[in-house]
Amino acid sequence: MDYIANLIVIALSAAIINNYVLHYFVGICPFIGVSRRVDMAFGMGCAVTFVITIASLLSWTLTYFVLRQGAPLTMWLTGGKPIDLSVLNYIVYIFVIASSVQFVEMYVRKFFPPLYKAFGVYLPLITTNCAILFACLKISSHVSGVENPAQMWGVGQALTLSFFAGLGFTLAIVIMAGIREELDHCDVPKSLRGAGITLIVAGIMALAFMGFTGVDRGLENVLKKQPVEDTADKQAATTAPAPQDGQSK
Amino acid sequence: MTEENKIPEAAGPVIHVSPGPHIHSAALTTRRMMLDVLLALLPAVLVAFWVFGGYALAQIVYALAGCLGAEALFTAMRKKPFSLMDGSAAVTGVILALSMPATAPWYVGVIAGFAAIGLGKVIFGGLGNNIFNPAMVGRAFVMIAFATLMGASAYVDPDSSIQALTRATPMTAIKMMHETTPLSALLIGNTNGSLGETSAIACILGGVYLLWRRTASWEIPAGVLLAVAVISGAISVLHPDSSWGVLHSLTGGALLFGAFFIATDPVSSPVTPKGKWIFGVGIGIFIMILRTLSGYPEGVMFAVLLMNAVVPLINRWTIPTPVGGPVPVRK
Numbered sequence: 001m002d003y004i005a006n007l008i009v010i011a012l013s014a015a016i017i018n019n020y021v022l023h024y025f026v027g028i029c030p031f032i033g034v035s036r037r038v039d040m041a042f043g044m045g046c047a048v049t050f051v052i053t054i055a056s057l058l059s060w061t062l063t064y065f066v067l068r069q070g071a072p073l074t075m076w077l078t079g080g081k082p083i084d085l086s087v088l089n090y091i092v093y094i095f096v097i098a099s100s101v102q103f104v105e106m107y108v109r110k111f112f113p114p115l116y117k118a119f120g121v122y123l124p125l126i127t128t129n130c131a132i133l134f135a136c137l138k139i140s141s142h143v144s145g146v147e148n149p150a151q152m153w154g155v156g157q158a159l160t161l162s163f164f165a166g167l168g169f170t171l172a173i174v175i176m177a178g179i180r181e182e183l184d185h186c187d188v189p190k191s192l193r194g195a196g197i198t199l200i201v202a203g204i205m206a207l208a209f210m211g212f213t214g215v216d217r218g219l220e221n222v223l224k225k226q227p228v229e230d231t232a233d234k235q236a237a238t239t240a241p242a243p244q245d246g247q248s249k
Numbered sequence: 250m251t252e253e254n255k256i257p258e259a260a261g262p263v264i265h266v267s268p269g270p271h272i273h274s275a276a277l278t279t280r281r282m283m284l285d286v287l288l289a290l291l292p293a294v295l296v297a298f299w300v301f302g303g304y305a306l307a308q309i310v311y312a313l314a315g316c317l318g319a320e321a322l323f324t325a326m327r328k329k330p331f332s333l334m335d336g337s338a339a340v341t342g343v344i345l346a347l348s349m350p351a352t353a354p355w356y357v358g359v360i361a362g363f364a365a366i367g368l369g370k371v372i373f374g375g376l377g378n379n380i381f382n383p384a385m386v387g388r389a390f391v392m393i394a395f396a397t398l399m400g401a402s403a404y405v406d407p408d409s410s411i412q413a414l415t416r417a418t419p420m421t422a423i424k425m426m427h428e429t430t431p432l433s434a435l436l437i438g439n440t441n442g443s444l445g446e447t448s449a450i451a452c453i454l455g456g457v458y459l460l461w462r463r464t465a466s467w468e469i470p471a472g473v474l475l476a477v478a479v480i481s482g483a484i485s486v487l488h489p490d491s492s493w494g495v496l497h498s499l500t501g502g503a504l505l506f507g508a509f510f511i512a513t514d515p516v517s518s519p520v521t522p523k524g525k526w527i528f529g530v531g532i533g534i535f536i537m538i539l540r541t542l543s544g545y546p547e548g549v550m551f552a553v554l555l556m557n558a559v560v561p562l563i564n565r566w567t568i569p570t571p572v573g574g575p576v577p578v579r580k
Contacts (some may be wrong), residue, residue, distance in 0.1 A: 191410075204381050208557075
């Protein structure tokens with residue numbers, strides 16, 4: 001039951017509460033570039049969701065079995081001496097992401113030629129979409145360097161996080177595309193048309209998403225019926241300003 | 250048809266072709282709507298004067314100065330016609346002031362006014378084009394920028410001579426201290442809180458006036474109140490021993506003020522009746538999620554902004570079918 005609750009918290013946290021675009025501000029490049037029409041934005045969101053899920057699955061596997069300290073493969077090769085290969089994280093993840101983007105590109109070119117044309121340069125650019133690398137690094141931070149094996153993320157948590165992070169990206173980019181179609185009829189100052197007004201709207205949306213501060217912790221307390229330490233995000237807790245209300249009291 | 254047949258052949262039938270709407274009323278102007286809203290806000294303003302005294306007047310002056318100044322400045326910069334007289338900036342200013350804590354310093358109100366009009370409205374092309382509710386954009390801006398001056402602790406001033414300010418707001422009291430404010434205080438309004446939200450009766454009076462004048466659509470407040478009532482009813486079924494009931498949820502905090510005055514902004518809410526229901530119910534659901542789970546005691550502002558963001562999509566998905574006409578094609 002706790003496992004299911006944990007998965008629900010991870011899923012909602014990745015998709016809405018700590019939305020990758022509107023809370024962490026990663027993946028801004030396609031968010032600005034491909035949010036002109038709703039259908040294109042939805043296609044982009046699906047592509048990113050697919051890539052992020054595949055890449056996270058592969059990178060979890062590599063981290064768990066090869067890269068982390070005390071991984072089975074290195075233990076076997078060195079005869080029981082734990083080696084920490086996590087310095088290679090970035091290179092390995094970039095390889096994994098680039099190859100999964102290749103798969104998506106071939107698939108889309110074969111089966112959805114109009115979408116392929118519409119994406120243009122942004123499809124290969126998924127490779128450099130930092131949201132995907134961010135998800136991989138986030139999973140690795142819950143796999144390598146975790147002292148307590150019970151708290152180490154399994155493949156279930158990794159898949160949940162990455163899939164719902166992709167859904168959250170889709171949600172954000174589709175909402176933005178809806179707003180941008182409306183903005184076509186608005187008299188926006190010339191200097192701000194396009195990317196400028198999009199960034200301003202994204203900023204206001206991020207303000208709105210600030211309201212979810214603390215919802216993940218509240219959800220966890222409700223689901224587990226007892227105060228548990230913050231699994232949501234240690235990085236966010238240290239870098240983001242403390243929640244303004246309530247918790248300061 | 251018989252009428253047209255009688256027209257002499259030589260003159261030919263005169264058919265005026267013009268796009269809709271074909272029925273118009275000279276009385277239905279932006280200015281009249283905005284005056285209606287100001288009139289509807291009057292009870293809340295009076296209660297704010299009664300409860301908070303000079304603080305209320307000061308906040309209204311700051312926010313109005315910010316909003317009117319920004320409107321004049323930015324419309325001049327964009328070389329648009331002078332638009333102060335339509336009253337929309339004044340409405341934004343009064344709603345913004347009524348959503349501020351009494352103790353906020355002068356610059357918070359002025360900056361909020363500038364952010365509301367500048368970032369919330371003029372940058373999108375002025376009245377009618379804004380995606381988000383301008384007053385809430387301004388308030389969210391200062392809420393994040395001046396967290397210590399706008400947060401729950403900023404509402405309380407223990408040394409104040411005004412009695413309401415010496416206590417926590419009802420929403421903070423129930424969330425942090427589990428103290429229930431009596432229902433009578435929530436109805437009359439002699440509690441702490443944002444200036445305009447304290448009195449449920451004043452908000453209902455103004456809201457009913459707006460609905461009666463049809464300046465606000467009834468679907469939105471109905472959706473908000475329905476969603477909050479259902480969710481808080483479910484919560485009180487799960488926790489029967491809690492003293493905070495459905496009526497407390499409905500009358501406490503900024504819910505009524507938000508449902509009647511903020512969510513009903515005709516520019517940033519959907520155009521179709523079905524869309525208005527979805528919009529209202531969505532706001533109600535988000536308010537209850539944020540109230541019960543988030544770190545903030547109240548979530549009306551965030552809920553309105555979140556639903557404002559999806560309004561274009563709601564409009565797109567709820568295009569009504571014309572009577573006898575073809576089903577509209579989605580782009």
